[in-house]
Amino acid sequence: MQKTIMLGAVAYDPKVLPIWDIIRDYFNDRGVRLDYVMFSNYEAQVEYLLSGKIDIAWNTNVAWVRCHEQSNGKVKALLMRDTDIDFKSVFITKSNSNIKSIKDLKGKKFALGSADSAQAAILPYKFLEKELENINDVKIVRFNSDLGKHGDTGKSEFDILEAILNDKVDAGAIGISTWVRMIEQGMFPSDEIESFYTSEGYCHCNFTVLDSLDNNIQKVFTEMMLAQDPNEPIIKKMMQMEGLNKWVKTTHKELKGYELLTQTMKEQNLINNNW
């Protein structure tokens, strides 16, 4: 294959560079030319994919929904991380707060993360709406940070934790992976914070392409990613940095995991960038 596959990814952290260097080298060492472009935000990446300036975009779920809706469904999701499937949002509070379910949030301050984060803002708002008779019973406090990164930096979620610890809010919404990381790294005094609600599962990131992309490129990219050996030290390192154990194909079943988000983004008028 002579054409260089051009892949887009968003630089949400300095570690993103070594991740894509490893993937680029992996392809190049095996005779497939691949290069990457770094974007500072997902909106630009979506625009570049839809206008054919890049071949593949490493998209968040929010970016995927936008690509899908803005292109009238003329995009395809090829692959995702095992950890992107059955992703959840978790609501957390202080253990001694008497908040044991969403109903207990009436009259309380509830924190949402970055407005473009599916796990910390967009979907949690939807879950609150579903469980509460009137969403206005809860005082929503928003922690917008790193807009354009779709919550990848996790900053707003850490801000929420801090606000709960300092009693500035009563509870808040974060993604399950951030929650596990907070516990694992001992980011709050033992037992002081607990979860009281776990959402239904949904899907997170995927590699998105235009339907019109050369089938051979789609096939080669998918097969080579799936062939990566997680036990090879350099691959292992990349997978640890990128937070996966293995790549998996995005099938019809996984695509269902984006339905709720699509519906919610339509309701919240988020199909086009509005910030």
Added chain:
Amino acid sequence: MNNQNHCISIFTGHLKPSQALFLKLENVFLVSNTYEIIEIISLNPNIETELRGWAKIKGHLYLGREVLKQQYSYKIQKITKNSFSSSASWNKKMKGIETSNPKLKDLNLSEEILDKAPIDNGLLTRGIVTQEGSPHYNFELSHKELIWSDPVSILYEEGKNLQWNATTDIAWNEIPNLNPILEKAICQIMTYLVENEFSALYIPGKFISKINPYYMEVPLFLSSLMNDEARHIEVFTKRANANGGGFQYSSEVTQRSLYSLFKEEDYIKSSFLLHVMGEGTFVDLLSFLEKYMPDEATKKLIKLAKRDEMRHVAYGMEHVRSAIEQNPYRINSLKNTAFKRKEFMDELNTESTMLLESLAILAGGSDEPDDYKRGFELVEELKKTMNKNRIKRLIDIGMDEDLANDISKAHTPNFM
């Protein structure tokens, strides 16, 4: 795998989702096998979100929760590849513990000592189980035949038993005032000894970090050897400065000889030149010095240093002997090494005149012409003894007599 799906249970009581709980989980999963099911028995009814989330991130499969009598059973199946290729040992008690005398040789770290260290043996040794994905150090000296010497464990114990202290074990205040000519000769000899001891300290130091610690006895012994050499440097320095003299001169030929030894990059060749040829010859020199030193304190420090050097020679002899035994073609390369060194030294073609005169004055007792002449003859005798013993050592490590003769003759006039 034998215990596929075998269920391991851990009891976590009231432990909530916390660093402490996740740490425990991490370790249970680390040492379990792929597809094994780990059951977490907890008093907490609602830690499912966190366990499921943790399992997902780690690539394991959360199987579900069951209510037991006042307890809850959460099950997670390990899906990821094993982190260790084998289980660590247990129920081991080394020999010698009952008698409170456990020696290095009594360690039984592995059933056998492999000819080549495992590729993943990092800064650790036999019996320690390495986690998959640990870095490969690629130690240059990872083959047993390149470094091993059978008596190394015994020599290590001997080295510890025969440690001495250059500050307190020598009767420094009993060194008598000597004739300045004699004292100066002794100071020159001490200067030369210090130079040579530096080579004996630095050369093993150059190789020790290249030796795979799978063969841990070797670096342990070499570190004790280096400690011996440090003590020798200390004691000879003190003697040079003990009696109104001080350090004297270093000759170019000595430095050139030590340099040719120092720059050798091959461990076996270096061991051959340093321990078999150099330190072996040095032992004869020390016997000579011990014999002719005029005072007991200096005799004693020479004697103690010689005892250490003999241990080093024993290590090197067995090391090179077994290396030759494994590969007889090595004789050729050792021969070439010795001749190459001679060629390098021949550019100067001289002996350390200052040292030889000092040795003659020491052996003769003064620089009076008759004493000096007698002393000089004794030094010539010493060289013959050195040559004879060198040949004997070369034959002992597996060379034939003719070759031993040739190589011994090619040895540096600097002795070391």
